[in-house]
Amino acid sequence: MSDAPVDQNRRTWIAITCGAGAVGGVAAAIPFISSFEPSEAARAAGAPVEVDIGSIAPGDMKTVEWRGKPVWIVRRTKEMLEGLKKTDGLVADPKSERHPDEFTPPYARNEWRSIKPEYLVVVGICTHLGCSPGEKFQAGPQPSLPDDWEGGWLCPCHGSTFDLAGRVFKNKPAPDNLQVPPHMYLTDTTLLIGEDKKA
Amino acid sequence: MAEFKELPAGAPVTQQVTTWLENRFPTAFEAYRVHMSEYYAPKNFNVWYFFGSLAMLVLVMQIVTGIFLVMHYKPDAAQAFASVEYIMRDVPWGWLIRYMHSTGASAFFIVVYLHMFRGMIYGSYKKPRELVWIFGCAIFLCLMAEAFMGYLLPWGQMSYWGAQVIINLFSAIPFVGPDLSLLIRGDYVVGDATLNRFFSFHVIAVPLVLLGLVVAHLLALHDVGSNNPDGIEIKARKDPKTGIPLDGIPFHPYYTVHDIMGVSVFLMIFSAVMFFAPTGGGYFLETNNFIPADSLKTPLHIAPVWYFTPFYSMLRAVTDDMVNVLCVVVGAAGVLGYLMAGLRGLWRWVPLVAAVVIGLLLKTFDAKFWGVVVMGLAVMILFVLPWLDRSPVKSIRYRPGWNKILFGLFVINFFVLGYLGMQPPTVVGTIIAQTGTLFYFGFFLLMPWWSRIGEFKLVPDRVTFHAH
Numbered sequence: 001m002s003d004a005p006v007d008q009n010r011r012t013w014i015a016i017t018c019g020a021g022a023v024g025g026v027a028a029a030i031p032f033i034s035s036f037e038p039s040e041a042a043r044a045a046g047a048p049v050e051v052d053i054g055s056i057a058p059g060d061m062k063t064v065e066w067r068g069k070p071v072w073i074v075r076r077t078k079e080m081l082e083g084l085k086k087t088d089g090l091v092a093d094p095k096s097e098r099h100p101d102e103f104t105p106p107y108a109r110n111e112w113r114s115i116k117p118e119y120l121v122v123v124g125i126c127t128h129l130g131c132s133p134g135e136k137f138q139a140g141p142q143p144s145l146p147d148d149w150e151g152g153w154l155c156p157c158h159g160s161t162f163d164l165a166g167r168v169f170k171n172k173p174a175p176d177n178l179q180v181p182p183h184m185y186l187t188d189t190t191l192l193i194g195e196d197k198k199a
Numbered sequence: 200m201a202e203f204k205e206l207p208a209g210a211p212v213t214q215q216v217t218t219w220l221e222n223r224f225p226t227a228f229e230a231y232r233v234h235m236s237e238y239y240a241p242k243n244f245n246v247w248y249f250f251g252s253l254a255m256l257v258l259v260m261q262i263v264t265g266i267f268l269v270m271h272y273k274p275d276a277a278q279a280f281a282s283v284e285y286i287m288r289d290v291p292w293g294w295l296i297r298y299m300h301s302t303g304a305s306a307f308f309i310v311v312y313l314h315m316f317r318g319m320i321y322g323s324y325k326k327p328r329e330l331v332w333i334f335g336c337a338i339f340l341c342l343m344a345e346a347f348m349g350y351l352l353p354w355g356q357m358s359y360w361g362a363q364v365i366i367n368l369f370s371a372i373p374f375v376g377p378d379l380s381l382l383i384r385g386d387y388v389v390g391d392a393t394l395n396r397f398f399s400f401h402v403i404a405v406p407l408v409l410l411g412l413v414v415a416h417l418l419a420l421h422d423v424g425s426n427n428p429d430g431i432e433i434k435a436r437k438d439p440k441t442g443i444p445l446d447g448i449p450f451h452p453y454y455t456v457h458d459i460m461g462v463s464v465f466l467m468i469f470s471a472v473m474f475f476a477p478t479g480g481g482y483f484l485e486t487n488n489f490i491p492a493d494s495l496k497t498p499l500h501i502a503p504v505w506y507f508t509p510f511y512s513m514l515r516a517v518t519d520d521m522v523n524v525l526c527v528v529v530g531a532a533g534v535l536g537y538l539m540a541g542l543r544g545l546w547r548w549v550p551l552v553a554a555v556v557i558g559l560l561l562k563t564f565d566a567k568f569w570g571v572v573v574m575g576l577a578v579m580i581l582f583v584l585p586w587l588d589r590s591p592v593k594s595i596r597y598r599p600g601w602n603k604i605l606f607g608l609f610v611i612n613f614f615v616l617g618y619l620g621m622q623p624p625t626v627v628g629t630i631i632a633q634t635g636t637l638f639y640f641g642f643f644l645l646m647p648w649w650s651r652i653g654e655f656k657l658v659p660d661r662v663t664f665h666a667h
Contacts, residue, residue: 033382036396042386063495068388070495124495128567130367131360132497144623156499157364158515159624171519175565 048194050186053119061135063124066193070124070132071181073191080164081117083139083150091167096177103127105196108180113165121183121193122166124153128174131157137164153178234421239447240454241427243662247321248425249461250314256462257307258413264300265402272352274398276391279354280491298477304346305483306469308506311339319584320606322593323426329585331423334416336581341412343578345405346506348397351389355488356498362397363389364501368514371568388494429662430593436660446662482621500623508620509613510574513639515624516632517570524633525569526558573636580643587646592655596663599653605642612638 046067056062056075063070088094088111096104096113107115114120124132133153141147144154145161153162158173166178182196204218221228271290273282286293315335318324324332351362366389370380385392424434424444433444448454478484482505487498503511517525533554536542540550561569580587595602616635619628 036382036385038381038384038386039392042390042392046387065495068386068390068494128367129364129371131364131501132495134497134499144625156497156623157360157501159629173515173518173567173570175567 046194048192051191051193052189053191054189059137061137064193066123066181071193072120072122072124074120074122074164076112076118076120076164080137080151081112084111084163084165086148087150087152087163087165087167087169090169091163091177092170092172092175093177094167096167098176103176103179105180105182107196111165113167113177113180115183115185119191120165121180121191122178123181124178126155126157126160126174127168127176127178128155128158128160128172131155133160133162234417235451235455236449238421238450239433239444240425240450241429241431241433241444241446241662242448242453243427243429243446243664244425244454244457245428247313247317247428249458249465250310250317252458253310253461253465254307254314255413256465257303257310258409261300261303261307262406264296264303265406267296268300269402274352274395276354276394276492279352279394283353295473298473301484302469302473302477302479304349305479305504305506306465306472307342308346310465311342312506315339315581316610318426320595321426321428322430322588322590322595324585325426325430325588325593326585327423328420328426331416331419332585333582334412334419336578338409338412338416339581340578341405341409343507345401345409346504348401348405350504351394351397352401353488354394354492356490356492357485357488357501359389359492359494360497360501361503362393365503366393368571368574371565371571373564373568376568390494426593427662428594429596429659431658431660431662433662446664502621505617505621508618509616510577510620512616512620512632513577513636514570514574515620516629516636517566517573518629518633519566521633521636522561522566522569524637526561528637529554529557529561573640577636577639580640584643584646587643588650589647590650590655592658594658597656597658599655601653605649608638609642612642 049064049066049071051062051064051073053062053073053075056073058075059077059080061072061074063072065071092098094111096109100106100109104113112120113122126133133155136142136145136149136154137151139149139151142149144159150163152164153166155161155174160172160174161169162174162178163169166180168174168177181193183191183193184196186192203222206215206218210218268286271282271286271293273279283297286297288294290296318332318335347362347365351358366380366383369383370376372379381387383393384390385396424432424447427433427446431446433446436445437443438445472479472483478486485502485504487501490498502508533551536550536554537547540547542549590598592598595606612635616632616639619632619635622628
């Protein structure tokens with residue numbers, strides 16, 4: 001190091017140059033980071049899907065793919081719907097009041113979380129970490145499930161359980177009920193998943 | 200620059216070539232002296248000291264096998280699974296290269312876990328080796344990223360759903376989470392975009408960082424010198440004439456030959472696993488990963504590969520009940536800090552206020568988010584280990600006897616957490632995992648206190664060494 005006094009003018013210019021260089025560096029990073037975002041093709045791939053629900057037997061479930069995710073359509077029986085009354089007290093959010101805009105469209109904000117009580121339409125992805133829960137429609141005691149089980153889903157990853165309205169049980173890792181996707185009936189037996197505006 | 204050397208006329212050809220090279224590239228000759236022939240390592244290394252060189256060996260093996268796998272693998276969601284099967288069945292010796300790589304991944308973690316544990320029991324992270332330890336922790340972090348992204352590439356069911364779960368961990372972060380996980384996936388679900396970027400990270404980005412960190416780890420180590428099982432600074436006692444540590448021996452040839460023996464034993468075990476049990480009984484290559492990825496169906500039992508399960512267990516342990524327990528623990532710590540920390544004036548209130556703030560945050564955000572935080576902290580806490588340990592001695596040999604029991608419990612706890620992380624969640628399992636999580640963090644966070652308690656033995660001046 002020399003003992004010559006610091007030239008403040010030079011110091012200022014060094015600081016300005018470094019600042020400008022940093023701004024340039026950040027600006028150059030933008031296109032690279034933006035390239036991580038979904039491509040235009042991926043954005044366009046979210047088209048709605050038409051499903052024929054006439055073939056689903058009572059108490060049965062159909063899985064269709066929408067935006068790469070499984071969507072379940074369950075035709076619930078009378079007993080299954082009765083069971084929902086019993087689980088009201090056991091689920092974390094019985095009336096779907098948490099984050100309603102993300103998980104439950106207005107027409108599904110009821111006890112059975114659907115337009116028609118008989119048909120439940122939910123995205124089959126656990127709200128915890130995105131696994132697809134397995135169907136456990138058989139009521140009664142069984143491994144990994146409580147003895148007063150009324151039928152529903154069990155997530156294999158972290159053990160979250162959902163009732164037959166896709167409502168998450170209390171004290172489980174999943175914070176929210178299963179998402180009800182936007183959907184509408186085109187006819188009595190045809191469902192459009194991914195769109196709910198009246199044409 | 201070194202002086203230009205002149206050889207007398209008639210010198211042998213080999214000497215002429217060497218001198219010609221040394222005059223033009225002295226750095227290489229200097230590096231050989233600094234890192235090999237004149238790097239003095241303590242002479243009392245025991246079996247624990249094999250794992251550093253073994254980690255290097257596995258790193259090289261992973262890079263070489265990886266290069267050859269990339270020649271046949273197709274990073275495309277439609278072809279990836281089939282291309283791995285193609286490597287296994289149609290590429291000549293492809294099965295061997297692939298099994299070397301997949302077994303190598305597990306071997307890497309075994310070796311690195313043992314290497315890290317060695318550092319813990321002999322206090323190798325203590326002054327002046329804090330940076331060596333920190334570079335090592337960064338290597339461990341990179342290794343986890345590398346292994347995780349590599350596991351997606353075969354595009355099996357476990358690849359797919361494992362990635363789905365881990366990427367969704369990021370979506371638990373308040374406010375920015377969902378956008379962040381979208382940015383990582385590059386699509387609304389794990390798909391082709393995700394596979395391609397993971398491939399890029401796995402084969403280029405992370406290995407480059409990893410290599411850089413390994414170089415930093417070694418350079419920092421060679422600057423401060425290796426620790427040893429006695430935790431004695433060998434540089435403190437040097438031969439007055441030569442300036443060489445009395446307990447030091449040159450790395451080459453002593454430890455190069457020594458490490459070759461370690462490599463031989465390691466390769467015997469490694470080959471046995473690779474040839475006779477390449478799937479490691481479903482632990483190294485999980486059974487479900489032999490089924491192609493299906494985005495509509497999660498396998499009934501999903502678990503990460505064994506080396507992640509202790510941390511995964513801690514993630515699962517954080518339920519709403521656990522958050523309440525954590526609130527109580529944080530509250531108690533705050534009160535203790537207020538009463539005992541001996542802070543003056545307004546500073547006295549800091550622990551109490553901090554506890555209240557943390558408690559409020561704990562109750563504000565979902566247990567899901569705190570699970571992610573706990574898992575992250577379980578790894579990150581290793582970075583600050585040099586400052587948590589306040590013991591006056593380095594090696595466990597001279598620490599109070601009960602420290603051995605404590606370290607033993609730590610290891611058992613780590614294994615139990617690892618085992619639970621592989622199992623489907625049960626009520627009892629969750630309670631054990633929660634207790635284990637508290638123990639894991641208690642071990643580290645209470646270390647500033649427990650590491651000072653007890654009778655320490657007198658550390659000798661010279662290392663314990665018995666010639667063979």
